[in-house]
Amino acid sequence: MSKITESDVSYVASLAQLQLDDATRARLVKEMGDILSYMDALNALDTEGVEPMMHALPMTNVFREDEVTPSLPREAALKNAPLDDGAHFIVPKILEGEDAS
Amino acid sequence: MTDAWHWKSACEIRDAVQGGAVSATQVAEDHLAHIDAVDGQVDAFTQVWRDKALEMAAAVDAKAARGEPLGPLAGVPVSLKELLCTRYGKTTCASKMLAGFESPYDATVVKKLEDADAVFLGKVNMDEFAMGSSTENSALKTTKNPWDLTCVPGGSSGGSAASVAAGECALSLGSDTGGSIRQPACLCGCVGLKPTYGRVSRFGLVAFASSLDQIGPLTRTVEDAALALRVISGKDPMDATSADMPAADVTDALTGDIAGLRVGLPREYFTDALNPEMREKIEQAVDVYRAHGAEIVDISLPCSNYAIAVYYIICTAEASANLARFDGVRYGFRHPDAKTVQDMYVLSKSEGFGPEVQRRIMLGTYVLSSGYYDAYYLKAQKARALIKKDFDAAFEQCDVIAGPTSPTASFAFGAKSDNPLEMYLSDIYTISVNLATLPGISLPCGLTDTGLPAGLQLIARPFEEATLLKAAHFYEANRGFDMGRPPIA
Numbered sequence: 001m002s003k004i005t006e007s008d009v010s011y012v013a014s015l016a017q018l019q020l021d022d023a024t025r026a027r028l029v030k031e032m033g034d035i036l037s038y039m040d041a042l043n044a045l046d047t048e049g050v051e052p053m054m055h056a057l058p059m060t061n062v063f064r065e066d067e068v069t070p071s072l073p074r075e076a077a078l079k080n081a082p083l084d085d086g087a088h089f090i091v092p093k094i095l096e097g098e099d100a101s
Numbered sequence: 102m103t104d105a106w107h108w109k110s111a112c113e114i115r116d117a118v119q120g121g122a123v124s125a126t127q128v129a130e131d132h133l134a135h136i137d138a139v140d141g142q143v144d145a146f147t148q149v150w151r152d153k154a155l156e157m158a159a160a161v162d163a164k165a166a167r168g169e170p171l172g173p174l175a176g177v178p179v180s181l182k183e184l185l186c187t188r189y190g191k192t193t194c195a196s197k198m199l200a201g202f203e204s205p206y207d208a209t210v211v212k213k214l215e216d217a218d219a220v221f222l223g224k225v226n227m228d229e230f231a232m233g234s235s236t237e238n239s240a241l242k243t244t245k246n247p248w249d250l251t252c253v254p255g256g257s258s259g260g261s262a263a264s265v266a267a268g269e270c271a272l273s274l275g276s277d278t279g280g281s282i283r284q285p286a287c288l289c290g291c292v293g294l295k296p297t298y299g300r301v302s303r304f305g306l307v308a309f310a311s312s313l314d315q316i317g318p319l320t321r322t323v324e325d326a327a328l329a330l331r332v333i334s335g336k337d338p339m340d341a342t343s344a345d346m347p348a349a350d351v352t353d354a355l356t357g358d359i360a361g362l363r364v365g366l367p368r369e370y371f372t373d374a375l376n377p378e379m380r381e382k383i384e385q386a387v388d389v390y391r392a393h394g395a396e397i398v399d400i401s402l403p404c405s406n407y408a409i410a411v412y413y414i415i416c417t418a419e420a421s422a423n424l425a426r427f428d429g430v431r432y433g434f435r436h437p438d439a440k441t442v443q444d445m446y447v448l449s450k451s452e453g454f455g456p457e458v459q460r461r462i463m464l465g466t467y468v469l470s471s472g473y474y475d476a477y478y479l480k481a482q483k484a485r486a487l488i489k490k491d492f493d494a495a496f497e498q499c500d501v502i503a504g505p506t507s508p509t510a511s512f513a514f515g516a517k518s519d520n521p522l523e524m525y526l527s528d529i530y531t532i533s534v535n536l537a538t539l540p541g542i543s544l545p546c547g548l549t550d551t552g553l554p555a556g557l558q559l560i561a562r563p564f565e566e567a568t569l570l571k572a573a574h575f576y577e578a579n580r581g582f583d584m585g586r587p588p589i590a
């Protein structure tokens with residue numbers, strides 16, 4: 001039996017904001033099941049009392065001087081926007097109801 | 102000019118350009134002509150920047166004409182992996198998601214190369230968002246191994262490795278999250294260096310797994326890798342994880358002297374998982390060190406067997422967080438049918454990301470999800486600490502660790518692409534190095550009976566690239582054979 005079910009995969013896809021067709025969902029049940037079963041080998045490793053390695057380098061609080069420096073010009077920041085009005089990113093309407101404009 | 106400039110090393114080109122023996126323009130033209138001649142077969146380049154290259158070369162030549170001193174990469178032709186941000190051209194990550202993306206800024210490494218008077222020839226192929234070990238996951242094209250066009254170049258920096266191996270450039274910058282510089286370098290018979298985590302700024306590198314990613318050079322000689330590292334390393338205010346260590350001046354370490362060097366062989370790396378022919382090549386390489394007075398030490402890295410599980414938990418978790426930014430709002434693909442914001446997110450991601458990227462986002466989301474976080478993600482973080490501890494203990498007994506880069510030589514297209522787990526297993530010898538934040542290098546150590554390159558991997562303590570490169574350079578100078586050129590050239 002697979003580690004995870006079709007409904008698990010559907011739930012994770014909703015968290016990840018992905019839409020899966022039936023064939024992909026079925027494939028992922030198998031592939032993710034295989035991979036997660038492989039990962040279960042970790043259970044054999046005793047990690048009692050081990051501090052998790054949350055950071056790659058032992059650095060904390062990397063500060064810089066609190067000075068104003070140039071930032072990306074607006075045109076440059078909007079250059080790759082799928083839709084913009086020259087000052088804002090435009091997205092589909094978020095709130096239901098009458099258009100306020 | 103009788104000898105082709107495109108087979109010269111970066112150091113040779115730099116010396117010739119600095120000394121006035123050749124112009125940067127001549128070198129660039131020669132490389133562009135070679136790209137025209139061979140890239141139709143290799144397909145390493147995704148963008149050839151002919152005009153940009155000639156413009157940069159002309160700027161170097163003009164500088165020389167004014168009598169100004171030239172930089173340490175004067176006239177050296179470079180290719181850049183598709184995930185390094187450049188204001189010129191596109192930065193696609195070999196993904197439909199970023200098909201038209203034009204970065205508003207240059208990556209720090211790109212700026213450093215330009216300041217060093219390098220010449221950019223263009224961008225090269227990769228697995229989409231650096232996820233893969235064969236470059237088959239590219240949405241752009243299929244890059245071939247110059248040694249055998251029916252075989253993969255490795256990945257994810259497959260275009261980088263293939264372009265260097267085919268003589269299309271002297272230097273390429275790639276990125277290495279779990280072996281993505283070293284494994285393609287191994288499969289294509291070139292040198293690939295993954296620096297210590299923090300040695301090189303990641304600013305402008307499109308993030309895959311932020312605690313593992315490092316940028317590094319692919320070259321044909323160890324000296325060139327050392328030269329490139331010196332240029333690109335150093336603290337960067339734009340990357341808070343870049344280490345506050347002086348830029349590595351490692352070219353001076355290439356003394357050819359290995360007196361007292363202790364070379365550790367991890368017994369866990371020499372098992373049945375290693376192809377016998379590869380094993381033989383690695384053992385012959387170790388013999389070179391033994392014959393010249395290095396001390397060969399038997400070491401153990403007991404947690405090695407857990408490395409792949411740990412890696413694919415951590416890297417997918419980090420990837421699922423990093424790739425959440427591709428929501429169709431500020432840049433990247435937005436699905437034209439999206440009528441609501443929720444649709445915009447879901448349709449854009451589902452259409453913009455390829456199968457392997459989606460698989461990893463799914464895995465990463467799963468291991469971070471409520472109820473599984475402790476069992477997978479936290480457990481993996483603890484195991485990562487133990488893997489690092491293994492290396493710390495081993496480096497009390499030795500100065501460098503030697504072993505294979507890849508369990509096999511290159512393989513045919515399609516051989517592993519239907520089985521993600523099998524593809525993941527090809528990273529077995531490289532991923533621990535990223536988990537433990539160490540510097541590692543792959544260098545060519547011979548050809549198999551079928552003419553495919555084998556690669557020796559060396560690993561050193563954090564920030565000891567000088568020791569690593571010294572050991573690598575010694576092997577390269579004393580291996581007793583020439584790798585030759587791939588049949589493509």
